[in-house]
Amino acid sequence: MxxxxxxxxxxARKAHAPIEGTAESxxxxxxxxxxxxxxxxxxxxxxxxxxxxxxxxxxxxxASAAICLIAVALHAQHPAPNPFDILMESPVDPIEMx
Numbered sequence: 001m002x003x004x005x006x007x008x009x010x011x012a013r014k015a016h017a018p019i020e021g022t023a024e025s026x027x028x029x030x031x032x033x034x035x036x037x038x039x040x041x042x043x044x045x046x047x048x049x050x051x052x053x054x055x056x057x058x059x060x061x062x063a064s065a066a067i068c069l070i071a072v073a074l075h076a077q078h079p080a081p082n083p084f085d086i087l088m089e090s091p092v093d094p095i096e097m098x
Contacts, residue, residue, distance in 0.1 A: 047055075
């Protein structure tokens with residue numbers, strides 16, 4: 001462990017220092033390799049049970065959020081209830097009609 005740490009420190013000392021006044025940038029194609037590794041690399045491996053459960057959980061969370069947003073949007077379209085609406089909607093006993 002100590003040997004590998006010493007090798008790492010020695011390699012870091014030998015590395016060139018950035019020139020003052022210039023910004024460090026990644027080598028060409030670095031971002032493309034990172035994106036390719038993150039997307040294609042995961043698609044090739046077989047998904048485990050926990051991965052599937054995690055995806056199912058995220059899909060369920062997205063579906064419940066969408067349902068809540070739709071319910072709020074539809075509830076906002078209904079007019080405010082009138083106090084007399086309760087009387088008009090209550091069933092009337094046929095005996096009281098006579």
